Amino acid sequence: MQPESLLLVSVLTLLLPFLSFVVNIFFGKKLGKASSIVATSILGLVLLGSFVIFYFKLFAHFDSKVIVNYFLYEFSNEILQLKFTWIDLGSLQIKVGIAIDNLSATMLVVVAMVSFLVHLFSIEYMAGDPRFSRYFAYLGLFTFSMNGIVLANNFLFMYVFWELVGISSYLLIGFWFEKKSAADAGKKAFIVNRVGDLGFFVGIMILYFSFGTVLFDDIFGSIAQGKLPFNSEAILTLAGILIFCGAIGKSAQFPLHVWLPDAMEGPTPVSALIHAATMVAAGVYLTARVYAMFTADALTFIAVIGAITAFISATIAITQYDFKRVLAYSTVSQLGYMIMALGVGAFTMGVFHLVTHAWFKAALFLCSGSVIHAMHHSAHHLGDHHTDPQDIRNMGGLRRTMPWTYRTFLLVTLAISGVPLTSGFLSKDGILAGTLAYAQLTGGWRWFIPIIAFASAGLTAFYMFRLLIVSFHGEPRTKVAEHTKENNWIILLPLFVFSILSLWFFYSPNPLDAQSGWFPKIIVQPKTVVPTETQWDFLITHSFLGESHSSIGKEAHKYLNHFEEVMHHLHYPAMILSLVIAGSGILFAFLFFQFKILNPETFKKQFPFLYSLSFRKWYFDEVYNAIVAGGTVLFARISALFDLYIVDGIVNAWAWVTRNFGHFIGHFDNFVIDGLVNLIANVTGFFGSVLRHIQTGRVQTYVAFAVFGLILLIYFLI
Amino acid sequence: MLEILGFVEDIQKSLFLFLPEVFLVVSLILAILSDLFFKRLKFFNAYVALVGFFAAGISLFYIPKDQVGFLNSFVVDNFSIFIKLIILLTNVIIILMSFNSKELTHNKLSLGEFYTFLIGMTFGMFLVTGSLNLILIYLAVETMSISSYILAGYTKEIKRSSEASLKYVIFGAVSSGLMIYGISLLFGLTGSLNIVEINKILQTSPIPSLAFFISIILILMGFAYKISAVPFHFWTPDVYEGAPITITAYLSVASKVAGFAVLIRFVRSTLVAETSAQQEIWTLISSIDWTFVISILSFLSMTVGNIIALWQNNLKRLLAYSSIAHAGYILMGVAVMNQTGVASVLIYSFIYMIMNLGAFICAMLIANEINSEDINDIEGLGYRAPVLSAIFSIFLFSLIGLPPTAGFIAKFYVFSAVIDAGLIWLAVAGVVNSVISLYYYVKIMRNMFIRGIEVEKEPITFPALNLVVIFLLSIFTLVFGIYFSPIINWANFSANIFVK
């Protein structure tokens, strides 16, 4: 297969979903139900395309060559690129384009797969919605933008599609805009993301200012040649962190994680697609994309942010009752994991977790969708509109009524909890090992990262099993739960696919070691380009550092760099530790909710503060509403009033003064001049007695004033 | 004996210079006579006057220029001819205007005297523009003043008209008294009444500054009262409001222009030491900064006029104050004290004549129809009389000085002259004033077009003659706003004041 045609395929993969968007927007009304078929089949093509790209990228070999015309192609085994001038300023052009490398090829498959299955799922789930076709249109728009992010080979395109996924997520969260909460959630998501994007954009500005281009390879190239923004490593670090701000927003990292749980207002398949599997992972993807330009400090920042996020959201998830909210917080927590992994240097494992997480989290959400769908139907059937179909306290005993959903849910719960034989175990175990290695290599306060990592691993296992047990085990707690029925195959099929994908053998023959799988071979940590003194020495890849620097000498060449070496050595301890912790988490979950040996209520009583802290989500929303939102609105109100009264007021006051001065002058000769005449009279004080009876009429006052004016004139000019 | 002969010869020669005035005098006499015989024919004198003005106008183009006559007391130059033409045009328009003026036509007394006095006043103004002798100046000013007193009170059974004339006559008498007192002082200081000789004497022999200054100021006040410059403007609003609107229009244009003419000639001939050859900058005699004096007058006039006008609700009174303000703008040109200044004054006077007369005719027509001069009564007029209102707004925009109307050109050249002379503060004051003036001019348009749309009143029709007149005037206002080279060239040609 020729590289050009491969790029052509990728362009098609990019544009086809947009076609689905256009078709459904303009002809949705006519198509009616058919619109879903159209959209899904288009997505089928996209999926096919992405598989093709994946296959050829990995197994075909391209000899690098360059064809230059209006479009500029660059091929090599590493990367296939297509560039063209988007913004032509005469003196300087802003070039953009798309690139395919292993990372993007992999990501494409993930996106296409999840999107396709979610389309499938939605056919049944969204059936009968008044804006059925609109829904699929938005899904198409989203997939288009997501593919754009994946394929972008420059910051500008990245930003463009970054905003576009934001807007499509806005539209989909607020899809049921009659509900105020939904509309609010959409707005919140968009604006919070904007905050992150501002940082992202400032980062882009810094880089453009320094290098005059937005292309990744150009920028990295010039950094590698030692050209730094503002010739300062601090600014380079800053730029990295600013770029990462985009990820903080999109991937709902602390402190901007507040929008994601609210985003659950959207239809559940959307949550699965956008807010679990793909879009929120875009932040991780971005971080991985520009990984090469992060300095050690920037990486530390990233790791810390990831760790904090992972822990906070895990603690919150423990006490939530809304089925989807628990999953949402677990998503945030898992994203924290990935970010942390990238931060500590476990690049491969971070990306790996992104992939595995995509599958099992999508599965989890679709399961919840299936559950909620069933609950909804039975509630509808019973004519019961009070019981919230998403509240796990209203569920229970679903294991019997919905066996298949239960089985898949169980499988993926095991995966996310990191039980062996699952994909989740492979990736998570790798990350934990990475954190340990990181802590060991750097030491000091950084030990808190692995500690937090393990703690949240345990919490994850705990709250996931809590969810499983409370909703599926035991006896039905409501009639609604009792009358739920299993859904049809359209809904179940995607569940099965995802749950199967959560098994180990897809990734590695050895269920205990991801390193032996194929994934680490295709996703290799990029060579960092930042100046040597600003990077972790243990992340310096041997290939261009040379054997001598390696501490362990001979066998070093087995590993990419010192870090991987240490990580490898720490692999088994990490595994055992994580198994123990995860196991204990599961055990406690059973003790609490299955066997009721321990009573959660007593814990609430004993640690009211901790409980409410967790239950009220660490009060983030309250604080933000009070300070940020409230502050802004107050300020806005003030300035509006200011504008209404002060700024305008000044002008009007001026006008008033002029007019009334005019009025004053108008009456001048009535009051003042008489006075002046009297004054003159008194000064001349000659005919005093006569003057006492003076009554000047108007024309005479005129004369008097004229004369007085004359005198003034003479007086002042001499 | 020979002296006598010389005088006779001189007078014979001078009669040619005097041809237009002669025509005026003849028509004046004719008018008086006809008024005795054909009392029946209301407008007979109007035609007599028109003929006289026409004859005078024609003769203006044939009399020899740049010559002095009558013992160096009277001069004819392009400057005076320009002014005289403006005055004649004003007269013609006023006469056309008077045909439809209800105030004038709807009363017992015949109009004969009205036109007679018009002619008389015109004669006075003609003299004023050309006279080089202080006494002649005084006589001419008095001639126009006295006729104008009578004209102001012409509709004598109307209370406010008579009141106007009373105020006018008292104020006028006082200022003429002050002027003649000043003249007497100047005569005492220089020993001559001929301003050209005075100028020579001043250049040769030094004179006590204070007395000289006072005398000049007193004389200037006589002129300032004619052009109603602040602080000698107090008669203006009352007289303008009280007098019949035709007369108001006449006073606001003709006598003002005449006043400017005599003012400029007096300053140019008396106070100017010498003029630099190529640049025509006037350097003034004596220590006093006359430019500053006149700048002050100009500043006061426009500011006070505009600011008080903001509060007027009577159309005539508003236009009166606006005319004070415009006097201020024209004075800017005088203050410049060079030929550019004079040219800009001429340009402004000519355009001011067109637009102000137009505005006054519109005001008169409106007042005739709705029997009120209150601008609150013209609400919705734009829908009852669209054409008239549109034309009226053209004049108002011209008075504001917005392109593409002639008013803009007038202001443009005045400001150019002022900036060129470096009086930037005066220019700034001028533009600020035109912004202030915007407010009250627009107030009229607002009432015509924006207010009173709801009330559906029957449309108004106007006498064709005056509609034609204002239509022509508005056309000129626009044409001169877009293509103004002729005026400028003509004004520059006329800006050259003849000095013997």
Add this chain to the structure above:
Amino acid sequence: MGIGLTHYLVLSAILFGLGLFAIITRKNAVLVLIGVELVLNSANINFVAFSKFNKLNIDGHIAALFVIMLAAIEVAVALAIVLNIYQNYKHINVDEVDTLKE
């Protein structure tokens, strides 16, 4: 010592002031007009005095004649107007003729 130019000038100045004062202060229109006369005549005194004492030409005398003549005309017209005022107002108090005002 004889009477010099200064005396005349002072006299005329006093006349001038009196005239102005009369104009400004008198109620009766006729008295106001008389004030005007005083002013004009003060000017006349100047003219005549100047041309007598400064050994100048006779222009001054001529001027005085003109002024006298004009004063007469002016007063005639003014009196006519005052009469008219009387017809309209039934009085000639200048300060009560003030319907036209701001």
Add this chain to the structure above:
Amino acid sequence: MQSNLGFPILTLITFLPIVGMLLVLLVPVFKSKEGRELSHTIMRWITVVFTFFQVILAVLLYINFDKTLPGVNDISSFQFVEKITWINANFPIVGQIKIEYFLGVDGISLPMVLLTALVCFIAVFPSFVIHKGVKGYFAMYLLLDTGMMGVFVALDFFLFYVFWEVMLLPMYFLIGIWGGPRKEYAAIKFFIYTLVGSVFMLLVIIGLYFSVGSFNMLEMMNPENYKPDSIFAGMHTTIRYIAFMALFICFAIKVPTVPFHTWLPDAHVEAPTPISVILAGILLKMGTYGIIRIAFPIFPDAAGYFQTLIAWVGMISIIYGALCALGQHKVGQKDFKKLIAYSSVSHMGFVVLGIAAMRPEGVTGAIFQMFNHGTITSMLFMIVGVIYDRTHTRGLDEFGGLATKMPVYTGIMMVAFFAAIGLPGLSSFISEVLVFLGAFNTYPYLAIASGLGIILGAAYMLWALQRVFFGKLPERWNKPWDPTGKEFPGDDLIAREYVAFVPLALIIIFLGIYPNPMLQLMNASVNHFVEILKPYVFIGSFLSGM
């Protein structure tokens, strides 16, 4: 250089509307009701036809325009030039007064010409709802059209000033007669504000004339042409700074930038929809156009001196305008139009910031933003007009759930709103990005601060979106808009509204995806412009630092 076409196209495009105006004035208005309706229809279609001719001419200009010629201060590279001596009078002292009828376009003015033609054509359709004084309305409309077009093609300063002022009078009446409840106040306020600015411009024009001896802008841009010891001779003199400030304030009032903006909300709120469209779509651009065309090239030294101040003004306008717009949700009568008016202040702030950057990206972004803001804000105001025509209210609180009642309308509206937010794929994104990239080069901190404006922009726009289009539809709007079904058949947009909206939406999307057709138009000029200013950037900067 003669016009590249056979005929004087600029004169044509400028004065065509005047012809239309005369025709409109000639249309007789019959007494009978049908008769009046008929003549009204005739007037409307005359206007449509003439403005459409203008659009065609504009397209001709675009096709025949040579993108390689810079223009700006170089007469030889201006295009479609028409140069006739207009006034030629001899003056003492001043000497020959020569005023030329001098028209021409370059890469800076052509986008504005296109915009003017487009918006004037589009805005005719909302004008169809005018039923009172139709003749006067369309006459004024066309006169306004000429005034605006003239401003963008005039290269003689005197001519420029004439057009600049000509536009005031129709605007005054259009707001004053056909406006809302407080129309008188708004109209006179607009009038006085603009006049205050322009009279000072007049003084500067005269001063420049005496220094250069000609009203030709291009000659004024060349320092050699200044007579020695004339007012504006030399560089970096105080008088030049003052003159520049006078010009800048004159234009800033028009833009309007904070603190000269208070006329805008009133004018917008009171003006009828089509006039708001023209006001926001074209008139505001005159301010920034004046800055680029006149203030900067004629006083480059002063421009460099005040550069930082201007950048600050731009930044403050962005933030302050956005905050005020956001405040409209809390304060006052919560008027939809007022919100959009303030958003204009904010968006024009980007233009000012971009110009102040004095960088190719910045200036290109600024001009492009002018064009985009023209199209986008026109759409926004027409969107408000649509519901106003149907419900006769604009209160943000009085609506909700329109998305269910009027889906197509909502779709159109989303394009406009997201464009206003600066969503990628829509034109304003490109221009704002360019402005930021340019501004960051010169004023990194100001650029970052202005970034807040984008967040606020998203906030107030989405807020409005939610209030008006989302949520539940109030009971009172449940019935069809007009029961007769004559004026608004169906609840959604009607034909002439489609005609108005669709072209704009298409342009916004197209330029958002492929901006080059517009950018390449200005490249040569912008780069030349930046070259001219380069020597003066940051010389003895006022408010230096930052």
